[in-house]
Amino acid sequence: FTHELPKQEFEDESKMFTESLVDLIVQFGSRDDALILILDDLQWADPESLSVIESVAARARRGNLGKLLMLGCYRSNEVNQEHPVQTRILQHEGPQAHVQLGPLSEEESNTLVEHLLDERSIQVTRLQRMTYLLTQGNPFYIREYLGFCLSRGIFRADEEGTEWIFDSALAQSASLSHGIASLVSDRIAELNAETKNLLLVASVVGNEVSLAAVDYLLRDRQITTPLLRSLTELSEKHLIYFSRDTLTFVHDKVREAAYQMAGNELRMDCHQGYAVWLDKQMTDTESNKKQRIASNELFELAYHLKNGRPQRNPTWSRRILLQAGRMALKVFAYQKALEYSQTAHQLLPDDAIASPELLDEFIQITELLGDARVLNEDPVGAVDLYTGILEHIDDNLHKTEICAKLCECNLTLFRYRDSIAAGEMGMKYLNKTIDTSELKSIAIVIATVIPFAASILVWLLFGRQTKSIESREDQVFYKLLVNLQVALFFSRPLCAISNQIRYTWGILR
Structure with a gap:
């Protein structure tokens, strides 16, 4: 009955549907009878499904659901400490027991x-x-x-x-x-060509596949297959389940076997074709962009694009991979961010720096790749990337931001001299100064340490916060200042103390 929901923003509609589904589940429970919910394959659960589980559990804890037993099944080798199932379900407070299922005795x-x-x-x-x-x-x-x-x-x-x-x-x-394990492959090999093609194509898309997508991919490869007949045959051979809209593999081992049999060329073609099909399902309105991100569709699109033939449409591919890489950083998926940004960087033409139309895109992708390398513990590679784009940036604030990143990377590598040099360069772009002369710093410390300590004491007793870091300029400046100060503390501590006094005093005034 989702078609009866009012047309609102995606977030409101999703929340309404979640609450409606929870209400429906509640109706099955009563004070006298126990309600048992069995939830399989939690490792593939989308955010909306996890929200339903959380809401049901919350109502049960408040006593609104009578007797409830929730059984959640997931593959432990696919759920790490950062997986949503771990952070949103398994670490939740409340009575729960974990049962590790191994092979049968x-x-x-x-x-x-x-x-x-x-x-x-x-x-x-x-x-x-x-x-x-x-x-x-x-x-x-x-x-x-x-x-x-x-x-x-x-x-x-x-x-x-x-x-x-x-x-x-x-x-x-x-x-x-x-x-x-070869028994599954043998069963697939015995299928007729049309039915086998359908299964191989579907295996590239995922465990649960839209039939519309499968039909599109088959037609895209000019494969004529009687869909219903092939689906029925696969279902009778216990390889898939299917409904009006979707095809689901009965087990991931079936999908793995079919995927291996597909061959590299077919896999790349289908990955690319499915990425194109996914992109066609949504127009780029603001609400749809939010929906794409909220439903993880952006990551699915980028995954298939990366494993397909992105060079066929490099401009479109770079745009999608850039969006996905940025979003991956926001949700702490650092390895994925690195993969997406590397692929996007490889798709840049050799003369991208010389092209006014491509220069801005080159800078964005290269900076993203540098950020991803830092978070994947490769600051050396990041330094080379940041240095390579610094001279091509026109905006002084953006230059300062790159200098702050260079300062931090060199600090991580214990290159204090390079870190200080990057920090000084960034300060110049902001028209600010930093004390690097130890003789001058000694004089400043001696002259100001007593009144500075007094002003700190007065502020602690009578002061209140009147300033917060809100503007991008402030954020960039303080990030640069902190990293620069740390580098100075390890190489010229008196200079660091002098700068600390000067800038802290300026803030307190």
Whole structure:
């Protein structure tokens, strides 16, 4: 019923939908009956889904939901300390228990086989031993191997159809050249060309795929596929689920196998095609830009663009990657910011510096790449990038900002002389001065230390804050000043003290 929501800004509409969904969940619970919510694949949860979980949990803590048990499943190897599931759900206060699920034990594996076959006999026991030996308790592979045994006659009914037979000789000779994991690839390879093409294309897009996107990619590659027939076949072979609008892989191992079979050329074409399709879904209005960012669509677009053929439309590609890189820095995804900015930088033409139309873009991308390298612990590379763009910037405030970054990078590398030189250059761009003469600094300290201490004492007793750092100029200046002062403290401490007195006194007045 989302179509009935009033057309408002994306944030308001999203909040309204979240609260409506929580209200609906609340209706299923009562004071007497327990409500159990099972949430799978939390590692792929979008921000809106996490908001629903938080809201339900908050209502439960207030006693508005009766008896509630929430079971959340996620892959621990895909959820690090900075993952939204960790910061928004797992670190939340409240009664909770963590259960680490590993492979099934041999006894559990045998029970699963017995339940799947609905049989108990000596022949089933022999099959159980072989199944556990090959799968080591992985439930997905257990199911795959049972299907393999049934389809190849390894486990079959006798001629009278009264008993089951496990053919151990046939099991030993069966082709498993690449291990149990190859069973999925073998099943995909047996599909007809049209159906296999659909699966391979979908695997490039993601685990849950829009059918409209798949149709676009197939037509873009001039592949004619009867969509419904192929989807039905894939569903019957237990490779996907599908609804009116989406296709979902039954397991990530299925998608991984299909992705590997796609080949590099097909993968690059589909990544590029899907990036184009994503971009077409939204116009660049301000509200849609917010929606794109809020829904992580910008990052998805940049990911596929980076792995596709961005050189086909370098101008558009650089614009998207620049936006995504900046946003990645804001949400602390430093490695992604580095990847996006590196790709954008590689797409710049060799004569970008000499071109008035490209110079500003060159500066923006290069600065972003420098920022990303700093945050990925590569200050040496950042220094080279910042130095390379400094002479091409016209705005003095922007030049000062680059000098502040150079000052900080050199300070990190213990290059105090270079750090001070960058700081002095930045101060000149702001028409401000800094004391670097130790003789002059001694005189200033001796002459001002007592009245300075007195003014500090008066301010502590009677003063109040009347100034805050608001303008960009102030932000740049104080960032530069702090880094410069630290460099001076390590090389010329008297100069640092002199500057500290002078600028602090100026602020207090």
